[in-house]
Amino acid sequence: MAAQPWDDRTRLVAIDIETTGRRTPRLEDIRKAPKGLRQPGVVIEIGCIEILRNGTEWTKGRTWETRVNPDAPIHPDSIKVHNIRPNDLKTAPRFPQIVETMLEFMGEDLLIAHAYENEMDFLNYEFARCGRIGWGEEFFTSRRFICTKEMSHIHFPGASGSLDALSDRLWLDRSDRFSHHGALLDADLTVDAFLKMAYGDIGPRDAVFE
Numbered sequence: 001m002a003a004q005p006w007d008d009r010t011r012l013v014a015i016d017i018e019t020t021g022r023r024t025p026r027l028e029d030i031r032k033a034p035k036g037l038r039q040p041g042v043v044i045e046i047g048c049i050e051i052l053r054n055g056t057e058w059t060k061g062r063t064w065e066t067r068v069n070p071d072a073p074i075h076p077d078s079i080k081v082h083n084i085r086p087n088d089l090k091t092a093p094r095f096p097q098i099v100e101t102m103l104e105f106m107g108e109d110l111l112i113a114h115a116y117e118n119e120m121d122f123l124n125y126e127f128a129r130c131g132r133i134g135w136g137e138e139f140f141t142s143r144r145f146i147c148t149k150e151m152s153h154i155h156f157p158g159a160s161g162s163l164d165a166l167s168d169r170l171w172l173d174r175s176d177r178f179s180h181h182g183a184l185l186d187a188d189l190t191v192d193a194f195l196k197m198a199y200g201d202i203g204p205r206d207a208v209f210e
Contacts, residue, residue, distance in 0.1 A: 004198070005110060005146060010053040011061075012146070013105070014112040014194070016186035017122050018045035020070050021078025024125040027136050041070030043095060043126050044084055047183030048105055051112075051191055058195055064105040065184040067092040083180040096130040114163045114190045116145035148190050151197045163189060170196045 050061040069092040113119040127139040167174040
């Protein structure tokens with residue numbers, strides 16, 4: 001079996017982000033904006049869960065989650081998905097207030113995400129928005145991520161790459177996701193999908209009927 005990026009690791013961190021549903025502005029539009037105009041936030045919830053190597057097995061460890069006040073409206077279609085409303089975020093911290101705690105939890109470990117480009121782009125946008133990096137720069141690069149969507153395309157060529165479809169193919173219980181999505185809930189499901197694909201546990205379960 002070819003070497004995998006996690007082979008020499010003892011800790012990985014899965015991450016999922018819920019957003020306002022608005023696209024991040026294009027770099028050229030940001031640079032054309034009037035001087036002093038503050039770009040709107042996009043991140044409203046972050047969930048992380050660590051997995052730790054125990055011999056040849058991986059086990060789930062600590063979790064970290066927070067809501068984030070984006071100082072921006074939330075698209076109605078997104079509210080239908082995650083059920084987070086503007087009133088729920090009135091007392092939530094803003095991104096600059098949570099960034100150090102988030103980085104401390106992540107450490108230098110690889111991050112597992114489903115469709116990682118989304119998480120990478122959202123984080124880089126918020127890091128630029130709070131002045132940690134310049135617009136167009138990257139704090140998080142693709143080398144930092146393990147993508148379960150890309151893994152799914154290897155194991156299930158031509159199949160849908162959504163987390164729901166992947167969970168069904170891997171026989172994962174996603175019933176908690178029926179009513180709404182949540183950052184920590186989705187990060188936990190991403191861990192389960194990663195572990196099954198990483199160690200070849202992708203076949204259907206034998207049904208037993210009484």
